[in-house]
Amino acid sequence: MSVRTEHTYYPNWFITFSCYEWKPLFELTQAYDLVYKWFNYLQQNNKAEIIAYVIMPNHFHAILHLPDETVSLNKLVGNGKRFMAYEIIERLTGAGEPQLLGELAKGVSATDQHKGQKHRVFETSFDAKVVNSDKFLVQKMNYIHLNPVSKKWNLVDDYIAYEHSSASFYELGIAKHFTPKHYMDIGTKK
Numbered sequence: 001m002s003v004r005t006e007h008t009y010y011p012n013w014f015i016t017f018s019c020y021e022w023k024p025l026f027e028l029t030q031a032y033d034l035v036y037k038w039f040n041y042l043q044q045n046n047k048a049e050i051i052a053y054v055i056m057p058n059h060f061h062a063i064l065h066l067p068d069e070t071v072s073l074n075k076l077v078g079n080g081k082r083f084m085a086y087e088i089i090e091r092l093t094g095a096g097e098p099q100l101l102g103e104l105a106k107g108v109s110a111t112d113q114h115k116g117q118k119h120r121v122f123e124t125s126f127d128a129k130v131v132n133s134d135k136f137l138v139q140k141m142n143y144i145h146l147n148p149v150s151k152k153w154n155l156v157d158d159y160i161a162y163e164h165s166s167a168s169f170y171e172l173g174i175a176k177h178f179t180p181k182h183y184m185d186i187g188t189k190k
Helices: 032-044 073-094 098-106 110-114 134-149 167-172
Strands: 012-018 049-055 059-065 127-130
Touching: 012 073, 012 134, 032 049, 032 073, 049 134, 059 134, 073 098, 134 167
Parallel strands: none
Antiparallel strands: 012 059, 012 127, 049 059
16 A cells, blocks of 8 residues: 655655566656656646656656746656556557556556556655755766666666766766756755
8 A cells, every 4th residue: 555645845856756566667668758758748837847867667766846836746746657657558558468468457456446547557656855955966866877887787888878867968968868957057955
């Protein structure tokens, strides 16, 4: 059972969410583009600025800057996950993945089934930590950017080369799929 925590307003957040049971759904469905669509929506509608990010095969990390108190972090992330989930299910259906779709269907609770949910694409909760200092911001940016070359991943030899990360933007001035807002252009104080 998930516990819903409503996050009070703070402008800068480090967030993480993962695919259900750590299944590599971003990779299997090539759903990286869905995250970029979500980023563009957030930016164009003044919901959030993306400061740093990495999209891994089965999870996601980002530092978000919320422009004002009217933006709910919970609603923002929940809507993003919902949008991505529908498209991921559509892609799995189109690819003929009945076994995986069955596994995702088994992850739906009886309560959520009554609400019409058919598949569990993401874990129900997400992690969020307030970014309240420059030191913490830099620490989390390093964590995000080094994720593809850390622990078990080794997705690339050089973290700057990872395709779905803001590392090349910060290290080389090259934005690959999305241009984040540079961390020097925001404040970390409330």
